[in-house]
Amino acid sequence: MLGPRIKKLRVAKKLTQKQLAEQIKVTHVSISxxxxxxxxxxxxxxxxxxxxxxxxxDYLLGRSDNAHMTADEEFRAFSNNPKLDHFFKEIESGDEQEQEELQQIWEIIKQRKRNKDK
Structure with missing residues (x-):
């Protein structure tokens, strides 16, 4: 996750690997x-x-899909959404198997989004 995000950000700023390396004080081989x-x-x-x-x-490491929020901030914003209140209550009442299945589905959705971003 880290590599593609660095490259995406670098390309968006129209920088070469060497230019980015100079900015953050590493070698261009390191950026590569x-x-x-x-x-x-x-x-x-x-x-x-x-x-x-x-x-x-967190964004660089793939822990968050929001470039300006940490994973904890992103979760708090997500969990404080009033539209999702009912959904969270239903999840809590589900059994462990259902909760695990929902988590797997969510991971698939997140992976699909990451693949689109590449």
Whole structure:
């Protein structure tokens, strides 16, 4: 998830790998490795990437699909939606098997969205 998101953000800003590398103080080989999934940035570099692109580290890591919210913030916004209140109550009353099936369905939906974003 990290590599495609870095590349998408870099391309959106019309930057080469070398230009991005200069901005966040790493080598262009590192950027290439991050985008291809052969390397992973350390925490400081991950934060510099997030700061440069003005996104959350959760977004870069695939923990959130909202570039400007952490996974916890995204969940709070989702769970506070009044339209979903009834839905949440129904889920709670479901048995464990039903809840697991719903979670699997949701993971499929999220994966489909990620594939579209690539």
């Amino acid at each position: 490795g991050y985008e291809n999934g052969n390397r992973y940035p350390d925490t400081d570099t991950l934060q510099r990437l997030a700061d440069y692109f003005e996104v959350s580290t």
